[in-house]
Amino acid sequence: MALAAAGGGVFLALLLFLSAGVPCSSVYNSGECFFNTKGSCEHMGQMYGIGESWITSDCYQCVCMEPFGVGCCDHGPQPVDYPDWCEVIRKPDSCMSVAVMRVNHKLPCLWGRGRLRPDARKPWNSDNDPLF
Incomplete structure (x- = not known):
């Protein structure tokens, strides 16, 4: 039961992280997001702890959700209209x-x-x- 609650908490945290970059204006889009269940919380030789985030060279903001993986979203709003x-x-x-x-x-x-x-x-x- 405790494991299920922890999994639900991680899912909720990921959902909040992924939705944080969505602006309210309809002429901008926050880009794409993905979740890598086998992703490592290491980036360019630096280890990140649970909940810590970093920005990759291709402009994805990633957050460590170890041991569940890594969630990444395109960093910054993009014009769509x-x-x-x-x-x-x-x-x-x-x-x-x-x-x-x-x-x-x-x-x-x-x-x-x-x-x-x-x-x-x-x-x-x-x-x-x-x-x-």
């Missing part, structure tokens, strides 16, 4: 994904100025330039 003339790219040396113009990756993807979310009406400036 953008026009065809834009595409999503990952900022170099970072886990940040942004929507940019296909013809010029230095330009942010802007469209429908009257239909943008209220917080997105701020003018573009170098402080929030995600790439350069």
Whole structure:
């Protein structure tokens, strides 16, 4: 009985971890998640304890659930609602994904100025330039 309760607690902890990165806005997606039952809590020579997390070089945030395995989710929100003339790219040396113009990756993807979310009406400036 105690083992079943512990398993339920681990499942609940994993569920909370995986849902923590899901933003409330419908124009962003948190990416994909997976659970590896045979995963090791060692990453790049460092051992992690139960509940500790790390970010991999391919931008997955993983959490140690030993002895049950490792749960990983794509780190950071990704835009999902953008026009065809834009595409999503990952900022170099970072886990940040942004929507940019296909013809010029230095330009942010802007469209429908009257239909943008209220917080997105701020003018573009170098402080929030995600790439350069």
